[in-house]
């Protein structure tokens with residue numbers, strides 16, 4: 001065990017890190033058969049470099065391709081690999097949640113398997129963790145691999161999110177990060193079903209630091225996040241971390257009421273002064289359509305929150321595990337139950 005007093009200004013907490021810690025790598029996989037072998041090869045390079053022990057926790061998020069077979073073959077070769085297989089596709093956020101539940105390390109790194117999260121960064125993560133940081137996240141200083149539209153919309157999302165949410169997410173930060181065991185344990189106590197992990201990671205706080213990197217393009221396969229999926233993801237972020245969209249309608253209502261009062265006063269004055277020749281078809285129609293749409297938008301926003309209440313109240317599990325396999329150097333990967341017997 002090494003005791004380190006943090007050298008950062010204003011920080012005097014003494015932290016203890018094991019000399020040879022166990023680092024869990026949590027990687028969600030959905031239809032990633034082609035990415036797995038290069039990913040594991042790259043991770044073996046990190047493992048061989050030493051300085052820590054590693055376990056690789058792969059979560060097969062109900063893949064429809066050969067991902068599970070590929071994972072089992074790899075687990076057969078490498079004893080550090082564990083595979084948690086879902087009963088169907090539950091989404092990346094659920095897969096990350098499961099990964100954190102099954103990881104046993106002193107620190108946990110969550111990363112994608114498409115090599116867009118470069119494994120070389122893990123050494124820098126561990127270095128910062130040893131210095132006393134509880135969360136070390138990767139910040140994309142170059143999004144050259146992303147399309148212009150994705151860069152632009154992602155930037156807009158983070159700026160708006162950070163304006164309306166009490167929890168601030170560092171800009172250009174994905175899920176790729178290292179978290180100390182106590183951070184992981186805290187996240188595991190959060191019971192919500194509708195999980196926006198980036199928000200939850202930020203919500204728990206702890207002493208955090210970013211490490212810059214240039215995000216490369218995918219090594220193999222294609223992105224699983226279509227524009228529609230990203231849109232829903234963004235709505236999840238807003239609705240799970242801010243009540244501003246819900247509360248803003250009182251203020252919009254007040255402004256509209258004031259404008260309506262002025263408009264009504266003007267109509268009364270004009271009618272008194274000039275007599276009533278029943279004009280106003282166009283203005284009436286415009287006003288009716290305007291209020292109709294304002295009301296529909298506000299009802300839609302209510303719906304977003306009510307839908308989330310509905311999901312939470314049902315209290316269904318976040319994911320369902322079909323099987324867990326532990327890696328073995330001596331034989332075929334066994335389901336964890338069988339291996340334990």
Ligand code: UDP
Pocket residue numbers: 027028029030031032061089090091092095111112113114116222223224225
């Ligand atoms: N992923 C997952 N479940 C899903 C969609 C994606 O586990 O339903 C995983 C995927 O296999 C990858 C990671 O989440 O390891 C990031 O996905 P992707 O690379 O498609 O996202 P992008 O990098 O384009 O944002």
Ligand code: MG
Pocket residue numbers: 112114116218223
């Ligand atoms: Mg990717």
